[in-house]
Amino acid sequence: MLIVVVIGGGYFVLRSKIHFPVGKPKTEQTLSVLWQEKKYQEINSRAEKILGSNPLDENALVYNGFAYFYESAQQTSLENKIPLLDSSITNLRKALLQKSNSLTPSIYYVLGKAYYFKGKFYLDLAIKYLNKSVEDGYSGEDTYEYLGLSYSDLGEYDKAAGYFQKAIAQRPSGLLLFILAQTYYKAGNNKSAEEYLLRAVNTARGTKDTSVEEQARFLLGKIFTDQKAFFKAEDQYKQILDVDPKSADAHYYLGDIYSLMNENVKARAEWREALRIDPSHWGARLKLYK
Numbered sequence: 377m378l379i380v381v382v383i384g385g386g387y388f389v390l391r392s393k394i395h396f397p398v399g400k401p402k403t404e405q406t407l408s409v410l411w412q413e414k415k416y417q418e419i420n421s422r423a424e425k426i427l428g429s430n431p432l433d434e435n436a437l438v439y440n441g442f443a444y445f446y447e448s449a450q451q452t453s454l455e456n457k458i459p460l461l462d463s464s465i466t467n468l469r470k471a472l473l474q475k476s477n478s479l480t481p482s483i484y485y486v487l488g489k490a491y492y493f494k495g496k497f498y499l500d501l502a503i504k505y506l507n508k509s510v511e512d513g514y515s516g517e518d519t520y521e522y523l524g525l526s527y528s529d530l531g532e533y534d535k536a537a538g539y540f541q542k543a544i545a546q547r548p549s550g551l552l553l554f555i556l557a558q559t560y561y562k563a564g565n566n567k568s569a570e571e572y573l574l575r576a577v578n579t580a581r582g583t584k585d586t587s588v589e590e591q592a593r594f595l596l597g598k599i600f601t602d603q604k605a606f607f608k609a610e611d612q613y614k615q616i617l618d619v620d621p622k623s624a625d626a627h628y629y630l631g632d633i634y635s636l637m638n639e640n641v642k643a644r645a646e647w648r649e650a651l652r653i654d655p656s657h658w659g660a661r662l663k664l665y666k
Contacts, residue, residue, distance in 0.1 A: 441467030481514030
């Protein structure tokens with residue numbers, strides 16, 4: 377049960393701020409105030425009324441599309457998220473019909489992210505619009521992250537790694553270093569994966585991000601185990617336990633290491649400890665009672 381990072385709405389949220397141009401007409405001023413106050417549902421309500429009488433009102437379409445997207449990011453279930461994403465996409469695609477729209481690059485950016493969250497069958501559109509936003513001069517704080525995620529989900533790991541490198545250069549973090557390492561691992565490049573996992577561990581320790589440190593050490597443990605570098609793998613799992621003594625998985629994998637080293641008594645002790653911490657741990661049950 378190798379722990380992997382949760383990618384998507386759980387961690388990556390819209391961080392970049394969309395700035396609307398000054399000199400707004402009265403109706404847009406009202407929407408602008410609501411935007412600053414992050415009252416997305418009220419924006420949608422007002423914008424829909426405007427669009428009821430003028431279906432191609434440029435300002436209403438843009439505010440409506442952006443607000444639907446932000447509102448979707450606040451949803452915890454896919455069932456609630458998808459209709460909001462659909463409404464966002466519909467409004468923003470209509471806004472793009474207005475050739476004079478000064479917010480076109482920002483619209484491309486939000487459209488790209490909206491398509492990403494729609495799922496794997498829309499990744500080509502996510503990539504298309506995120507790239508168009510960059511080409512038109514707009515790059516959000518997480519544009520390169522989402523391009524990396526999109527290519528990774530498509531299995532194009534070399535392209536994904538390139539974009540994650542750009543994201544790290546723009547805004548380094550332990551999590552991004554871990555995701556890049558995970559990408560290299562999926563591509564079969566264990567040497568680069570190990571390098572970036574060690575960097576992720578060091579960065580995460582500096583920021584006290586124990587979750588990222590733990591996940592990086594689990595993947596390092598797996599890489600070292602596959603290389604039959606059992607003492608290195610053992611060290612990674614022990615360091616996880618130094619931070620989180622109740623990690624059932626760390627005990628479980630330590631048991632696997634000891635089993636591979638023919639230290640069966642120690643192996644069974646670790647599996648029993650994993651089961652004591654988590655009585656539903658399926659792997660430990662299989663090892664002990666097979």
